[in-house]
Amino acid sequence: MKTIKTENFAPVYLFYGVEMFIGELLIDNVIDKMISPGFEVFNYNLLKDREITAKEIVQTCNTMPLGSAKRIVVVKEEVGIFERHAEADIQELSAYLKDPSPSTVLIFTLVKGDKRRKIYQTIASKSVLVELDKLNERDLTSWIAARIKKENKTIQRVALKKLIHHLRYLENKEMTITAVDNEVQQLVNYVGDEGEITVEDVETIIPMGIEENIFKMLDFSLQGRIAEAIAISRELMSKGESPFGMLGLIVRQIRLLLMTKLLLKEGATLANIAKTTGVPQFVAEKNRRACADRPLSLFLKNYFFVQELDIKMKTGGIEAEKGIEWALLNMKRDR
Structure with a gap:
């Protein structure tokens, strides 16, 4: 993740973990930094169709960017590339990963997969791994506070603690930042023009678990x-x-x-x-x-x-x- 934050982008990444919402924010950051405004349609390729082949992925990566420093290619988990066994797919990707295009940032996304598979090992061994694990208590607190600040609002300290408790993100393995973001947005919408979120607001919108x-x-x-x-x-x-x-x-x-x-x-x-x-x-x-x-x-x-x-x-x-x-x-x- 450090290479993304410092804008020293690697040619290939593997985003792995349950918090793909954070992964999407990181992808947006890469796009903002590396693609000139108005040129996204030419230089950003989001691949998510299951029919896409390894050969098509490589061809897309080898296409030169137009009017921007980099081409961004994101291969979503829905493509099913990590489930494939065909040797041709493995060889095609392996050949590209050994010598990736310097003008492309290739990002694979995977929430959960079998790390024993050859296709996973082929990709992981040549990628910068970005682990998207669940946030800890400190990072969750910071994330929610920043999310609320982005809406030009503040939240009382005790209200923030109660919000985290009611959400049960830290205790519930199935609860993700996507769900947290939805709840925070409901809270923001509820307070309307009010600048501060209170304990009463939290208790009204997000009942006790x-x-x-x-x-x-x-x-x-x-x-x-x-x-x-x-x-x-x-x-x-x-x-x-x-x-x-x-x-x-x-x-x-x-x-x-x-x-x-x-x-x-x-x-x-x-x-x-x-x-x-x-x-x-x-x-x-x-x-x-x-x-x-x-x-x-x-x-x-x-x-x-x-x-x-x-x-x-x-x-x-x-x-x-x-x-x-x-x-x-x-x-x-x-x-």
Whole structure:
């Protein structure tokens, strides 16, 4: 990625990873830097038809640019080039990659593929690899802030944290920056002429996810606010949430709180707690606050309690829908 940011473009790239939205932004950057305005139609080739052959890719790359420093050729995953076994395709590409055109930047894109295949190894060995992995918490925060700034708006610090929490990008493997961008755009559209995005705006446009609802429900139960806890559980089930799935999340949350409490007793830092429990740092902070003033015995007792309930629900010892409310009624409380 460094060669792209410094404009010292290599002749061949392989963009690999789930965050192809970022890859598209990088491609736009290459086009802006290397193709003269108005000459994109002559010098930018986006190849995405499955019928395109390796020979056609090479011919396109060997075509001289017109009125610009470079020709940009992007071979999308839809072409299926990484799925091909034909030796002719491999040899055609291999010959070009050994001596690529100096006037062309060739970019292959691939979200996920079999790295053992000869065609992949042929391309990867002669390309600059740009890994488009999911963003970490710091980069995600910076990306969202920059995206909002681009719309000439700001976002309150606490609202940004809540937005990241509600989006669940860091916890959900299927959530991509494309989806994040769509949610941010909805938020921007909602505030209209207002210059600042608030916590209330985030809560209105992007409702709490299931895990945050489970956290809130469990916290109400531990405080003895049973009616409020049960109200959340009934609302979740009315929206189609499975009681088995809900109990699984309850078990997970109590396990996280138990681990957090044990780590706090050992003097672990917030960063260490986040790493050990496998959650983003802002979630670790929320868990730290939730268990800081509660005894270790509370989480130990409730952990064994929900494990037993899990067995009862799965074996028919208690009706699944009633099992969740029974758990909320019978868990050990704050003393």
